[in-house]
Amino acid sequence: MLKTLLSTALTTSLLFCGLAVAAEEKTELGFKPLKVNWEKMSKLEMKDSFISLFNKNCASCHGEDLRGSGLGPALVGVDLRHGETTEELANSIRKGYPAAGMPAWEGVIKEGKILNLALYVAEQRQGTTILDKNSSMVLTIPTEPVKTEQHSFQYQTVAEGIATMPFAIAPLPEGGFLVTERMHGLRLVAKDGSSVMVQGTPPAYDDAGQFLGQVNGLGWMMGVALHPDYKNNGWVYLQHGDRCSDCNTYARKAKRPVSMNRLVRGRIKDGQWVDQQVIWQADINTYTDTTDLSAGGRVAFDDKGYVYISIGMKGPMDYDGTQDLRYPYGKVMRLHDDGRIPEDNPFVDQPGAIKAIWTYGHRSVQGLEFNASTGQLWSSEMGPRGGDELNLLVKGGNYGWPHFTNGTNYTGFPINGEKKTGIVVKREDVTFPVMDMTPSPALSSFIFYSGSEFPQWNQHILLGTLRATDLWRLELKNNSVVQREKIISDLARFRDIEQGPNGELYVLLENKAGSKILRLIPAN
Template sequence: MSYARISLVILAGLMWWPLVGAAQSAPRDSRKLYAEFCAACHGPALGGGSGPSLLGEAWKYGGDEAALAASIREGRVPGGMPAFAPGLSEMEIRGLVVYIREQAGRAASLKTPPPRPGPEAAASRLHAYRIETVATGLAEPWSVAFLPDGRLLVTEKRGSLRVVSGGRPGEPVAGVPKVDTGGQAGLFDVVPHPDYARNGWIYLAFAEPDKNAEGRAVSMTTVVRGRLKDNAWTDQQVIFRAPVGTFRPAGGVHFGGRLAFDRAGYLFFSIGDRGNQVNAQSLALPNGKIHRVHDDGRVPADNPFVGTPGASPTLWSYGHRNPQGLRFDPVTGELWEHEHGPRGGDELNLIKRGVNYGWPVATYGMNYNGTPITDVTGRPDFEPPVAYWIPSIAPCGMAFYTGDRFPKWKNHLFIASLAAQELRRLELKDGKVVDQEVVFKGLGRLRDVADGPDGCLHLLFPDRIARLVPAE
């Protein structure tokens, strides 16, 4: 390259940032920034122009977060890509990286659409299967549990608990707690006690309505246990109720609401940040946390923050946004969690005692309106996610498969998703994801996936329960 050409290119690189404008003010919408400053060379749909496609078919400098940010920040000046710092702030560069990853992800899934099986047998990478209806006539089922006598317990978001036997949901169980149903509020997880056969305890998580000091309707995630007698809920005991001062406006978002018992019989449960992001970092508040209690709600003496003045004693881990997946690995006994990120940045986490997972200080996502939240994706004192998804899949519910009917799926983790309408299979090894597959997509929003005692994964669609059975 001649000296003249090099200096021209460098000049071009330098010329850009004064046009972009100093980025002192609030970070701008990533889509608009792209249209204004990138589309001319990379094409309006990122498919390429005088500059290469940004849809990720072949990254020259690497498609990971750091490489994409470096390309934008410092440019690839000899190749004709101008530098955009400091005209674009670090936050805005981060927003553009999320935007590029999101568009690339969408384009990839359009090009090779994931399987969308019909009523016949369908293939997946390790097993062929059929989807079989278990029970219909349900409205927004949220969670399913299996009783030793073969009956199913199903919660519906709008507050009903039903017993399903012979494929037919019974009348709603009488006397279950009153539930807030606005927005994302509702009746959430149902889990029998590990020793249910002996003690009959059933645990429920739900959005409990109340009034605050000013008389305004508020709600918060509460956990109770009770017993089932003749289709009635009896013997109820409160396992966890937050102080009413921490209840937030009724309806609204991010309740968490998953329950899981470990081998020792401790109960773990999740509460989301309730839409107030910074609360996830406050040890004083139950919001944005995984909690741990004895099966009767007592605080275990060895919980990580029992000795910390002002901290909620039930906290186990913190810095979570909206955790709606919580299950123990049947082999290693490790606790796995997934949570909804903002736009992009849904996370799969390995939950450790007393650890901070970073929300909202660190995230791989951005705001729904396209503006960045932060340019921090990690920090040495935060535990990074084991996996994250851009674009978002909206994960809800998960299950380790422990049955024998799909031998190659044994101990793999299955994740249901709402927005992406996917069932994902993940193989984990030494705390890492070593394989990931979209088993199917596009059959409806999936609220939960559960490991049935019949060796079949059960799926909660908006109006029914189905299961995957092997197809030879």
């Protein structure tokens, strides 16, 4: 029976037998749509092959829980004498420490398995696992002040009752927020915390299915941002999954709806979405049935009148089209705020290329921010199993996915970008990340802080994580991270972080029991 590698919300790169069959004919895209038995898919159980690999080779000494035994030391909850990075752990496994009773595994097991063991130990030390996304953890807001190296703060809940899968917030100058809820639409939250759904926006669909612990759907609401001159023009920008049925060859062969990222703008009057204009829309033939969970979806403005949007893994597979300038997948787009294509975009004169492309070779850009003090655009990007990145985006830059990454497939098999895509990418042609985070904490959104409430954080990056449920502070010098501090630990999935019009600091916490917006207030 044919085994097909299926792209999913997790882009897990897992092999399934009999659940997805590639169609014989290719669509206009040049990709093969997958016919998926979603009923069978919804019943699959997520498993982690790294656990059995560790138990087979290491648990007799270090314990299945990695807390040690009479034969070997603990690997979690303690400092490790020989280093704790993934590469340091891999080197310890390769060479061993015979004098301490640990054998060398180099030549005994394959190098790929050594790397997987090192990654598994690093994940366990970080407290993350691919089997638990922490979306159902009990959300308890501490009442005591939180102390960090430079500031102390307290939490104030400013909005609750938000759907379980929000995506972005936009603080309003008059007070309150706009909040996108992926499967519901755009919510308007008033200053007192009460809220209503804005009527007349592009539709958001709630007919999602379950697969390996993740919700998968098409036609979701994603990023929201206010125009820099919002006070005068009232423009609100929305990125959403534009969904249609029977609208291209892919949809007809897959016998499913398809979607693709689209950017629109409109105004809100008396709770209604009005004056809508389409700012950017992809060719209908690039629409696929790949879940919007992996679609990117952020919106950012610079100080010169340009708007940027991130588009993630919307190709049939997680690597399809990311290195091909004819397709929107794995790209950051740059446009005038009214949708015109800038004449100085890097690929406007290249035949066949999408003229809006600013950078390419991305996997899943979850954060997109402009640093007004330096005039630079930055992104945070989620890798597969490992390989989360903080990137400085430069005009025309190729960020390497899937050819260059510190991550591996969820199953542990190496990611061979050249073999998968048939495209050769040279190392010297790739822009590498400013910071890699392996194991992956599942990076989400971030800001460059510029408020007055926490002055020592000025121009520092505040970066959220999803699976790790932490908030990081990063200090930069000459475009390098010179200090990292985890300022919030084990609270909730940080889906978005934004600064209010008067410098207030807000975080959007995602939770299945109901999501919340918190404000971080300086503690006396």
